Amino acid sequence: MTAFDAATEARVSDLVLGDRRHGLPAxxxxxxxxxxxxxxxxxxxxGNPNPVLVTEISGLTPGRALxxxxxxxxxxxxLAGQGWQVTGVxxxxxAIDRAARRDSRVTWVHADWTVTPPHAEAFDLxxxxFVPIPRRHARNLIDAVAPGGTLLVTGHDLSDLPAGHIPGFDPADYVEPAALAEQLGDGWTVLVDEKRRRAPDATPHTHDRVLRATRDPI
Structure with missing residues (x-):
């Protein structure tokens, strides 16, 4: 998922506020x-790929990607254009219906990965x-990486956001890339764990957090 533009961020906030007005959890x-x-x-x-993905993954030997x-x-x-065998979920x-109309090379899956976790050690990437990762489900992503594979996670640096930027969204419920790095444990090598300035755009975000790590081969 790519970063939100200003209009989309406003729409997200409207949806959350709408839920709160009707007494529903955001x-x-x-x-x-x-x-x-x-x-x-x-x-x-x-419709363009995330710059972090292009920067970090270009040059890797293609395999199975999630x-x-x-x-x-x-x-x-x-990724499919780079030779990867890709599953998009x-x-x-x-969103999935739109994606499926773009490219038939990708296996498009309509699913909630927190409910139906990806298979363990099934993907080389x-x-x-910019996807919220619930703290209690973060392990699903780590375990899906095959030996010798790569985990790449990008998120907005939350210090850019004023308090209450998205009402009802509690950052403590979710794992940032830096915190995810701490969960990797033995058998992993962290190659990138940094705060990175993003290109100027219409959003309030000036920096992203980027994690790239590889799982040790067997």
Whole structure:
């Protein structure tokens, strides 16, 4: 999933506030939340792959890749173009339907990865960009990486956000890339764990957090 533009961020905030007005919990891992967001516009994202993905993955030997929270499919399509065998998974049916119309080389899966975890040690690359990772389910992503494989996670640096930026969203419920690195344990090598300045855009974000780690081969 690529970063939100200003209009999309406003739409996300509207959806959360709407839930709160009706006494419902604001849950950014809920399918209804994302379906409403994608249904609000014909296209949410630019259609370009995340720059971090291109920078960090270019040059790796292609294998089996899992794009978690693939959205409208830009990252998965780019990976397929590099020779990867890609599975893109997203909780939003509208997003998956749009992605499937873009490229038939990718295996598109409509599913909630927190409910149906990916198979353990099944992927040479697990990539997650700007997708909320619930703390209690973070291990699902780590375990999906095969020996010798790569985990790449990008998220907004939360210090950029003013308090209450998205009402109802509690960062403590989710794992940032740096915290995910601490969960890897033995058998992993962390290659990148840093705060990285992002290209100027219309959002309030100025920095991202990037984690790239490899699992030791057997």
């Amino acid at each position: 849950d950014v891992t809920d399918a209804r939340f994302w379906d409403e967001m994608y249904d609000s516009r014909e296209q949410i994202f630019s 794009d978690v929270g693939c959205g409208e499919g830009a990252d998965a399509v780019w 997203d909780i939003a049916r509208t 697990v990539t997650v960009h």
